[in-house]
Amino acid sequence: MEDKVVRFSVSLPESLLKKLDEKTLDKGYTSRSELIRDFIRELIIEEKWEKDEEVVGVLVMIYDHHRRGLSEKMLEVQHSRVHNILCTTHVHLDHDSCLETIVIKGKPDLIEEMVTKIAGLKGVKFAKLVKTALV
Amino acid sequence: MEDKVVRFSVSLPESLLKKLDEKTLDKGYTSRSELIRDFIRELIIEEKWEKDEEVVGVLVMIYDHHRRGLSEKMLEVQHSRVHNILCTTHVHLDHDSCLETIVIKGKPDLIEEMVTKIAGLKGVKFAKLVKTALV
Amino acid sequence: MEDKVVRFSVSLPESLLKKLDEKTLDKGYTSRSELIRDFIRELIIEEKWEKDEEVVGVLVMIYDHHRRGLSEKMLEVQHSRVHNILCTTHVHLDHDSCLETIVIKGKPDLIEEMVTKIAGLKGVKFAKLVKTALV
Amino acid sequence: MEDKVVRFSVSLPESLLKKLDEKTLDKGYTSRSELIRDFIRELIIEEKWEKDEEVVGVLVMIYDHHRRGLSEKMLEVQHSRVHNILCTTHVHLDHDSCLETIVIKGKPDLIEEMVTKIAGLKGVKFAKLVKTALV
Numbered sequence: 001m002e003d004k005v006v007r008f009s010v011s012l013p014e015s016l017l018k019k020l021d022e023k024t025l026d027k028g029y030t031s032r033s034e035l036i037r038d039f040i041r042e043l044i045i046e047e048k049w050e051k052d053e054e055v056v057g058v059l060v061m062i063y064d065h066h067r068r069g070l071s072e073k074m075l076e077v078q079h080s081r082v083h084n085i086l087c088t089t090h091v092h093l094d095h096d097s098c099l100e101t102i103v104i105k106g107k108p109d110l111i112e113e114m115v116t117k118i119a120g121l122k123g124v125k126f127a128k129l130v131k132t133a134l135v
Numbered sequence: 136m137e138d139k140v141v142r143f144s145v146s147l148p149e150s151l152l153k154k155l156d157e158k159t160l161d162k163g164y165t166s167r168s169e170l171i172r173d174f175i176r177e178l179i180i181e182e183k184w185e186k187d188e189e190v191v192g193v194l195v196m197i198y199d200h201h202r203r204g205l206s207e208k209m210l211e212v213q214h215s216r217v218h219n220i221l222c223t224t225h226v227h228l229d230h231d232s233c234l235e236t237i238v239i240k241g242k243p244d245l246i247e248e249m250v251t252k253i254a255g256l257k258g259v260k261f262a263k264l265v266k267t268a269l270v
Numbered sequence: 271m272e273d274k275v276v277r278f279s280v281s282l283p284e285s286l287l288k289k290l291d292e293k294t295l296d297k298g299y300t301s302r303s304e305l306i307r308d309f310i311r312e313l314i315i316e317e318k319w320e321k322d323e324e325v326v327g328v329l330v331m332i333y334d335h336h337r338r339g340l341s342e343k344m345l346e347v348q349h350s351r352v353h354n355i356l357c358t359t360h361v362h363l364d365h366d367s368c369l370e371t372i373v374i375k376g377k378p379d380l381i382e383e384m385v386t387k388i389a390g391l392k393g394v395k396f397a398k399l400v401k402t403a404l405v
Numbered sequence: 406m407e408d409k410v411v412r413f414s415v416s417l418p419e420s421l422l423k424k425l426d427e428k429t430l431d432k433g434y435t436s437r438s439e440l441i442r443d444f445i446r447e448l449i450i451e452e453k454w455e456k457d458e459e460v461v462g463v464l465v466m467i468y469d470h471h472r473r474g475l476s477e478k479m480l481e482v483q484h485s486r487v488h489n490i491l492c493t494t495h496v497h498l499d500h501d502s503c504l505e506t507i508v509i510k511g512k513p514d515l516i517e518e519m520v521t522k523i524a525g526l527k528g529v530k531f532a533k534l535v536k537t538a539l540v
Contacts, residue, residue: 028525089494120433163390224359255298
């Protein structure tokens with residue numbers, strides 16, 4: 001799909017434009033357009049999650065790897081949805097705790113159901129889902 | 136202060152522009168510019184709260200008005216900062232519960248300190264601060 | 271409805287209990303129980319909004335009162351749902367800007383629809399909804 | 406460090422306890438204590454980020470890998486802080502877009518500075534930071 005670049009213009013009070021330029025710099029953007037584009041992308045991602053379209057979620061969690069049976073249960077949940085899991089990464093934070101990120105692709109309901117199942121497991125000490133999508 | 140209206144232009148992929156127009160309609164905005172302006176205002180408000188400028192906070196809370204001494208304690212906290220409180224509104228939700236909104240103007244630290252003091256009072260069942268500012 | 275006070279016990283690592291006590295103090299709570307109760311109430315409010323039960327919303331907004339026709343349009347939206355609006359408060363922030371809080375009771379969808387209608391009006395510069403409920 | 410398990414008791418209205426048990430089930434927790442423990446951990450993580458203690462951040466981002474020079478710039482930012490980066494994971498989402506997670510350990514300011522630098526790069530279409538910590 002070709003997606004040609006177009007332009008549109010925004011009218012606004014001069015004071016707002018000045019602030020926009022400050023924020024563009026502060027946030028490390030190379031141009032106002034880049035900042036506006038990212039804002040639009042966020043709106044689109046939000047909508048995809050609401051309207052039940054295909055999205056991508058990244059579950060970040062920390063768990064106690066000494067907890068007996070936890071790894072097995074986590075793998076079990078993941079294997080029930082093996083086609084939705086794109087990738088898993090594991091980091092040893094200290095002697096007891098591991099951090100894991102799981103990248104999941106699919107419908108919002110399915111992703112949230114998996115996250116609930118994993119987050120509630122005994123030994124999981126932190127779990128947060130980042131909601132994103134192809135935009 | 137006169138704040139004349141200016142224009143700037145944004146370049147972006149056509150697909151993003153299409154989505155922006157959809158969101159403008161969905162959110163009930165009359166134009167793209169209006170949506171973009173509100174987005175910039177949110178960035179400014181965020182910055183004012185971070186940079187310790189003068190801001191406005193609205194504390195929304197629900198409390199049990201039967202709790203002995205609660206009203207007195209709430210008034211006490213408010214009177215210690217009487218110049219910062221612009222307005223208080225009180226609604227009877229049911230036989231036991233009242234909802235109150237308190238509009239506070241001042242530095243972020245001062246507002247957050249007041250909110251902590253009030254939110255922790257025995258009998259306060261819900262407290263949330265809306266962070267806004269003159270923009 | 272009588273709602274008698276009961277007790278339950280929580281088991282946790284000693285380090286977590288120590289931190290809980292620190293946070294109880296920091297946040298101005300008079301007891302651990304009070305902090306835990308507020309946490310449970312937040313879960314309940316979240317659930318009521320998800321499950322389409324009767325809830326309470328507080329819309330906080332800032333608008334330019336010079337904008338011709340804005341007040342009329344805002345009143346129009348409100349009058350279409352007059353039984354749901356418990357109270358409106360108005361504060362003059364400066365020569366141009368007003369802050370208004372609108373307390374709305376009803377089903378989540380109805381509240382969100384009203385908020386979208388008002389937030390999108392030309393001249394409304396900030397709008398945020400606080401989601402709460404009787405708990 | 407031994408961290409022995411202790412108990413404390415919470416008093417609350419019976420209706421709140423009933424709701425807590427419902428939420429414990431809904432969220433897939435095996436016990437009330439587990440839910441309360443996770444809530445306390447969240448408070449601790451929040452505090453560590455505020456008080457400038459050592460924390461862990463996970464940056465999730467999506468970018469266009471065709472953008473010339475982007476990978477080099479991203480690597481450059483990362484190499485300037487090589488001791489803080491625990492792990493990076495890369496997933497190909499489609500022909501154009503990659504998702505990357507970067508696990509960063511260090512002081513909050515350092516992590517947020519890196520995130521700002523990377524998020525602003527031309528070609529980065531989404532960036533969100535998950536704030537966590539060893540708890």
